[in-house]
Amino acid sequence: MTTLLEMRDITKEFPGVKALDQVNLAVKGGEIHAICGENGAGKSTLMKVLSGVYPAGSYDGEIHFEGALAQFQGIRDSEDRGIIIIHQELALVPQLSIAENIFLGNETAKAGVINWHEANQRTSALLKKVGLKESPTTLIDSLGVGKQQLVEIAKALSKDVKLLILDEPTAALQEGDSRKLLDLMLELKAQGVTCIIISHKLGEVRYVADTVTVIRDGRSVSTLDAKAGLSEDQIVRDMVGRDMSDRYPARTRRAGEMLMEVEDWNVWHPEHSERQVIKDIAFNVRAGEVVGIAGLMGSGRTELAMSIFGRSYGRGITGTVKLHSKEADVSRVDRAIKAGLAYVTEDRKSLGLILDETIRFNTTLAHLEGVSKGGVLNANAETKVAEDYREALRTRTPSVFQKVGNLSGGNQQKVVLAKWLNTSPEVLILDEPTRGIDVGAKYEIYAIINELSAQGKGVVMISSEMPELLGMSDRIYVMNEGAFVGELSADEANQERIMSLIVNE
Amino acid sequence: MDTQTKGIKAHLAAHMRDFGLLFALIAIMVFFQIVTGGTLMRPVNITNLFLQNSYVIIMALGMLIVIVAGHIDLSVGSVMGFVGALAAVLIVHYNMPVAVTVPICLIAGAAIGGAQGYFVAYWRIPSFIVTLAGMLVFRGLSLWLLEGQSVGPFPKSFQIISTGFVPELFPASWGEGLAMLFDARKFNVLSFALGLAAAAAVIRMGLQARKRDMDYGIESEPAGLFWTRTLIVSAAIVFLMFKLSTFRGLPNVVVTMGVLIMIYAFVTERTVIGRRIYALGGNEKAAKLSGIKTERLTFLAFVNMGVLAALAGLVFAARLNTATPKAGFSLELDVIAAVFIGGASMSGGSGKIIGAVVGAFIMGVMNNGMSIMGIGIDYQQVIKGLVLLAAVFFDVYNKNKQG
Structure with missing residues (x-):
């Protein structure tokens, strides 16, 4: 097998941050190559460099595609060469039909007049390839997320794809749909399409990948051969293996009386009422305690917090919230505030300020x-x-x-x-309190959190940065797919244990 | 350049909008005063100017709140016409006393606003659509109520809402003396006294705000600029009141308007509910997550708009002394234009009561001046449209330059 794509010593700097630091990636023709790494490790940045979102010249290093140096100036360039990315957030127009979406920007037209017959015919052939039985004139709106994903792949196939990149393709999918998608990837591989898959789910990675590249802190840490049998532990170790220095102010732990207890908390999706977003969650916070909630993006942490805080998310909410062992009324935001809750939102620009x-x-x-x-x-x-x-x-x-x-x-x-x-809240829920903040300011925020807990307030901290959770929390709940899958005390918690709780569903 | 002029320049640049608006109004008035050969500032014309624009200004107060909250109300012209028709039918056809009719009409306005606000706030139907529907509905209902006819005239007790003047409280000899002094036929001392009091209040409040700013070390405007601005405003008030005094005095509707302007300026700037409306328009999600009942607030903004549209309807009917099916036709556009000329943002969250009032006067003076000059309605429309575009362009241009 020849090497289809080689990215050599890619370095990408943003003001003040080195997002990628001499990353190397080599993808062989006809293989499925998985890229693993924590949130913020640099996977998405790497793919943006590859697809030309960050044009040649804005990064250091070289990209070689099909044996020649490639200098993409934009997505158009990379797509012309057959490199196609399917993002986490799907880029389909919901009000248009499948055929219209597939040929959007690439219409089967002569002199501006669309030949619908040809478009529909070609769409039917493509849909067959990805295993969809829908008619080409079906509106995207009426399809579930899983099928929409398949339409995206069909769209990619319509452009003579040579390298298909899937960014967290199964994050929003149910078990059955995920399996179908993975099988389709294997089938495409048999037809000679090369794939890159970005995923947290190591079970899936093991199922489809031939090679795994692990990225951590903007560096490529290791490239592992998956065909020879690869253990998840090995990947996890490479994903999180960094040392913790004193980036966190020292805190004395003193858990006092019980402050808040959440019991049997269930929440359904506000639009898709059959989808349960939060499943039977129970947790508690004591006075002076910092309780962490770990989990990947999309695991339902923000939805949990917002549903508790005045039912700001979801519908069909059941369960109780107790403050000082008495049931509290948190059914509206103003009541939740009155009861003593505060919620610092994840997205401060659009939700907080x-x-x-x-x-x-x-x-x-x-x-x-x-x-x-x-x-x-x-x-x-x-x-x-x-x-x-x-x-x-x-x-x-x-x-x-x-x-x-x-x-x-x-x-x-x-x-x-x-x-x-x-x-004057008693319990503060902090959702990603240090996202997008530089290191010095982070330390100050940590110090404030410690001071609050010293005053006897309860703090619930949601974070995607595991070192931060480990450095700050007295106790950590691990969340995955809407449920708590484990609870660790500060002494027993480490990155490997949290990761393996998440990946071993 | 010495530091003082630099400070003035910097302040002018930062507050381009406020000063620009004030100077634009003054420039427009001076311009029309000259080209109309002094007709614009004649006491009778100034009185007319107030009467003609009172209902636009009254509705602009409510519209400002609706727009700050992030919405729009296209129905106000129709609602105003409908309420005028309602008043006419109740008084003229059913012989209802004025004291009963007025509250009924205001409640009807609240109900209309509430009905529209209900769909906007609780069903999240875009206000543009809800009030577009309202505009058609109430235009039709006015026609139906009046059966296509004009209904009038009204009793005297109803007409004074608009065309009455404040009574003289001071001894008649004072007025005669002052009339002689200023070579006028008569002189209303109370009106002039109120004018002086208002000017004094403007200066006093300006000084207070300035002192507060200084106490907290906020960069306040350079002293020269402050005094220029304050003195221009208070001199203008005294001048207008003087002119009014030499005619029939202060019209009742100007008193109503003045009181309403003060109340709404206070509510928007100094109260909890006003603050929350700005928060709602500035970032609805953040406001909601801060415990603000955003739906109820939106609903109330429309109720308030309905009441003010009803009041405007009464004022308008009282002025014409008849209710016609065409009353308030396309007036919503003047009201909305006044608010945007006054600096409110289409996306909500910003805009001031005083800006909306000045914006309404700019439109009003232009209407009046162009009519005196005998400019055709066709050109008038074109010019008003261009002024609206220019005002908003000026805004956006400034923002881009700063940003």
């Missing part, structure tokens, strides 16, 4: 009662509250009248924290 408004405006927003009398705001009191939090959290800004949109990520996060601390 009003970017066009000032720090003062955002700080007092969730507890305007504290700075008003009879519904009339007291500007002085408001300014004082905002100033107090600016000092306490060391938010770096010329004044509290600065627009939050102008602040750095770390300082924005401090404003979100200030907003929630101002509601």
Whole structure:
């Protein structure tokens, strides 16, 4: 077998961050090559370099495709050469038919007039190839996610694909659909199509892959031959094997009385009411405790938090939330706040802040009662509250009248924290509290979290960064596909154990 | 360049919008004053100007809130016409007393706003569609109520809503004396006194805000600029009131309007509910996750709009002394244009009451001035359209330059 694709010493830097550091990847023609790595390890960046989203010249290193140096200036270039990526979020137009989607931008047209007969005929042939029995005129809307994925593959096949890249193709699929998709990959391989699959699910990787490349912290750590039989432990070790230095402030553990207990929590998807997103989850937080929730993206951690916080996500929610052993009313956001809950959202820009408004405006927003009398705001009191939090959290800004949109990520996060601390919560749920924040600001956020727990507040921390969870939590719940699959104390937790709890479903 | 002029320049650049709006209004007034040979500023014309624009301004207050909340209301012209028709039918056909009719009409406005707000807030149907439907429905209902006819006239007690003037409280001799002094035929002392009081209030509030800013070390505007702006505004108030005083005095509707402007400015800037409306328009999801009942707030914004449209309907009917099926026709566009000229953003979350009021006056002065000049309605429309586009372009251009 000859080498179809070779990426040599790829280095890609963003301002302040080295996303890829001399990554090497060699894919042989006709094989299925898996790329494994944690969230943020650099897998997606690598694929963007390959497909030309980051054009040649914006990175260091060389890409050789079919034996020649390739310098793609955009997706169009790489697609012309037969490299096609299917992203996690599908790029289909739901209101159009299968045939219309497959030939979108590549219409079977003469002088601008579409030959629908030809389009439908060719679509039928493609659908047969991917094992779909739908008519070419079926609207994408009416298909499930699994079938939509197959349409994407059919679309790729319509373009004479030489290298098909699937980014987490089974993340949104049910068991049966996943298996079908993997079998289709094997079939395509038999027809001579080369595939790259990016996946967390090591069971799947073992099922389809011939070769596995592990990426960690922007470097290619190892390339393993999977045909000779590969153990998942081996992959996991390479995925997480990094040392932990003192990136976390020291904390003294003191779990006090029981603060919050969640029992029998079940949530269904807001649109697809047959899909259960959260399954029978139970957990608790004690005063002064930092409880981590580990899991991969899409495992349902944010959905869990948001459903507890005033039913902000999902429908058909059942279960109880107890605070101080008494059932609490968390059925609306304002009631959840009153009960003593606070939720710092994962996406601070679109869910946490009003970017066009000032720090003062955002700080007092969730507890305007504290700075008003009879519904009339007291500007002085408001300014004082905002100033107090600016000092306490060391938010770096010329004044509290600065627009939050102008602040750095770390300082924005401090404003979100200030907003929630101002509601005097007993339990804070922090969803990815350090995402997109530089290392120094992260340390400050950790220090704030420790201080809160020292004050006797309960903290639930959701994070995709495992070292952060291990460094900060007293206890870690491991979540996968909407359910808790394990609970580890700080002493027994390590990255390997968490990963293996996730991958050994 | 010395530091002081630099400071003034920087401040002007940062507050281009506010100053631009004020200067635009002044420039437009000066322009029309000159080209109409002084007709624009004649007391009788100023009185007319207020009467003609009162209902646009009243509705602009509600529209500003609706737009800040991230919505739009296309039905206000029709609702205004419908409520005027309702009042006419109740008073003229059913001989209902004015004191009963007015509350009924305001409640009807609230109900109409509530019905539209219900679909927008709780069913998430785009407000553009809901109120477009409302526009057609209430246009039709006005026709039906009036059976295609004009209904009137109204009793005196109803007409004074619009065409009445505040009574004189001061001794008649004072007015006579002042009339002699200023070489006018008569002089309404109360109106002038109110004008002086309003000007004093503007200066006082400006100074207070300035002091507060300084206490907290906020960069406030350079002193020269502050005084120029404040003195222009208060001089303009005194001047207008003086002109009104030498005619019939202060129209009732201007008092209503002034009180409403103050209430809405206060509510939007200084109260919890006002703050929440800006939060809702700025980022609905974040507002919701901060415990704000976004649906109820949206609903209330439309109820409020309905009440103000009803009030505008009463004012309009009282001024014409008759309800016609065409009342309020396409007036929603003037109201919406006023709010956008006043600096509100289409995407919600920003805009000020005072901006909307100034925007309405800019439209009003242009309407009035062009009519005096005898410019045809065709050109008037073109010019108004271009002014709206220019105002919003100016906004976007500034934002791009800053961003």
